Amino acid sequence: MNIGKLTIEGKALLAPMAGVADRAFRELCVSYGAAGVTSEMVSAKGFTMGDRKSKALLMLSDAERPAAVQIFGDDPKILAEAARNALEFNPNWIDINMGCPAPKIAGNGGGASLMKNPVLAQDIARAVVSELDNTDIPVTVKFRTGWDKEHINCVEFARRMEDVGVAAVTVHGRTKEQMYAPGIDYDAIAAVKKAVSIPVIGNGDIIDGPTASVMLERTGCDAVAVGRGAQGRPWVFEQINAYLSPELRIIPEPPMSEIMRVMINHVQKICEYKGEEIGMKEARKHAAWYVRGVRGAAQFRADIGRLSTMEELTELAIKVIEADRE
Template identity: 50%
Template sequence: MRIGQIQLKNPVILAPMAGVTDLPFRLLAKEMGCGLVYSEMVSDKGLIYENVHTRKMLAIDERERPVALQIFGSEPDSMAEAARIVARAGADIIDINMGCPTPKIVKNGEGAALMKKPELAYRIIATVVEAAGDVPVTVKFRKGWDEQSVNAVDIAKLAERAGAAAVSVHGRTREQFYSGQADWDIIRAVKQAVAIPVTGNGDIRTPQDAKRMLTETGCDGIMIGRGAQGNPWIFRQVARYLATGELLPPPALTERINMLLRHLDMLVEHKGEYIGIREMRSHAAWYTKGLPNSAELRLKFNQALSRDDFIRIMEEYCLSVDKNC
């Protein structure tokens, strides 16, 4: 799969997720064989006004390339300026968020709300493409605002006309958020409507899901979001299955625990212990979901205040379920 001048080693892509796809998580996904990683969405205004937290979200590690940095906003001029900032930060790809469903985003006319204003969406994409220079621009959007306004095909066509190098389609409406089943038919319809690469997103949790999406929709790449939470191994499993048909086994308990603790150390190093520990609580719950006594573990994670607390919790857990882990 190729996006502009960026050649991916495989079509398995990490979806942008707020509060999840920060630098440490992207590095782990890349190590597991992910072909392209996307950042959390970054506010255009936060970049322009030099918000310290927002600017830190642009941090890139050479080991994670190629990397796409995603921006969001609702004004062409400010999105263009944000694109210039992101390009200078070294992004390989700049992505425009037109799919976020959260109320605090859409009430400002951003994210999925832009699907209700195609003319504005076009102007934003066109100005970002111009501002980005040689950096390819992609656009991520949904099936539509609701079932009465399904317009993903129209948005894809205008994105292509505005100069986007590729698009990603989440097969749910904004009204659905993340509930129900993703509609892969709309991904196929978008693929048939445009000549630029199309990535499909929604309900990829196994290697077989990934293969089926590629087969049923004809899309060029598959984007994995929630299926990767606490499960960076999915990229290795999907890439291997698509390349060879081999189904790799799930990670053993020891591997899951070691990855959890490594992720913890990376977060603490990147964000400091106070923030890193609090953000790790959710990740730890995902890593241990489905394990024996996972509900009790989750309660303990939520009370952890330090790196040592996490280590103690996991040591005690190992002793209780498998003394060899």
Template identity: 45%
Template sequence: MFDFFQSHNLLLAPMAGVSDEAFRTLCREQGADLTYTEMVSAKGLSYANEKTRHLLHLAEGEDQVAVQLFGHEPDTMAAQAAWIEDEMGDSLAYLDINMGCPARKIVSKGDGSALMKEPELAAAIVRAVRAAVAHPVTVKFRRGWAEGEESAPAFAQRMEEAGACAVAVHGRFAEQLYRGSADWGVIARVKEAVSVPVVGNGDVRCGADAVAMVERTGCDAVMIARGAEGNPWVFAQAKAALAGEMEPPLPTVEERIAMARRHARLLAQREGKNIVRMRKHAMWYMAGLPGAAAARGKINACVSVEDFDAVFDELLEYVGSSAPSGR
């Protein structure tokens, strides 16, 4: 029995372009028990693509990470899973197979959630990867492919039969993308259908959400994705709530901007002076703040740490000047 989630029940989801070393560092500091790399292309690894291999680098102080592979060729997936295991050793917590990404550029090649339409191929991939590695193999998928056609419980059973040690379920259909709300009921139905651990994913944005998901579904772990964007504090809130403790207060404006600055510096350590990918993170950190709308245009022109600092300084000054004075 894969009992990893007994001590690691709060996870940062794998997110392309988001869950790099910098973001993983901030989320771990706030209480994430385990983080995933950005999803890694098995085909890219097979070409010895350095840009793809770069995704496997661990952050400073990061002892273990889960690696999520995507692809649709069993032999390639197995070979690259074995390479990852040899390369990472004990730093690898487990290997996850992406069968949930709904992005057009992924599913158009038969990868990601497109595999939910091909359960035989999906099972063949799991069998091949499981036979190639000693580490546990897990699978992440969605409620189903077509809206209104739930297939996750039966699909989960197929993955368990093929050798999956655990499964993670996102409560939306692939065709739904990120519209509407995640249906947590499907997580409960998958939990009833399989004997392996089940990770719940979708619409967890605060500590109360994490508790509610566990109570309603019986899931073994909670995975947070978009709820952590610009909000790594969600892990501190969820950790406290799951332990039955009072959640820490929401971050102040100053704390949000300070975290954004630190995020930018961590990115610069990884990527050098050009940290264009910080733009989206900055937008997330600033969301809802006074003056954020006006700052967006300036953020879209930022390249360096200094550029971002200048915008953050202006925003803090604006927030301070717009705050009502005490009387």
């Protein structure tokens, strides 16, 4: 798949996830074969006003390429300025969030609420694309099927994006109203794919090779983006790539000892990038995902809630491996 002049090798990208897909997680996913990653979303307004947290969120390393930064907001001028300023972080492309349902974002005119205002959404995309016109950095947009089931407008929306020079779109196969409830509208994504000639990335409920394959086959999309299916399972990209290979290989879930090794490596990276105090706090949710499914997971989750050092994490990993053997 080509996003503008950028070639994406592989079919499975990591979907952006605020509070989850930080540098440590993105690097881990790329090491397992994710074809591309996107930063956590950043407020264009906050970033252009010099907010330091936004800058930290936009930092991309060499070990997570190709990588996009994602911005959100409702003002074309500010988004264009944010996109220009974000070039400082050397993104391979820039993604605009038009799908987030969170009240803090969609309630302020950004994210999914732009699906209710396609003209403004198009103005935003046009402004960002034209701001980057003299660069090689393509612009993509991520959105949903529509605001609610009475207003499924992803086809019109995608056409508007294509018309102003957006290089690819990601379609999350749910409405804003559906939030994250099960049930993906493959037909809507297929209709987008038919309507535009830019690449379409299908998103929603992909958790392994077979679900990636269903998305690709039912929609004709060019690639898929995996969100929650990668939480505590960064190896999902290796599984998807193997399944989509000509040999149709099925890679089973790793043994618990390997899962714990990956977890420790992941948390070490978080601590390295954010310091142990913040890192261990942020690591808790990841650790809970890694132990999901193990016997006694509920007790382990309680222990995880109190984790504050790497030593405690290692002790927990040993207990989890022992519990899994019983």
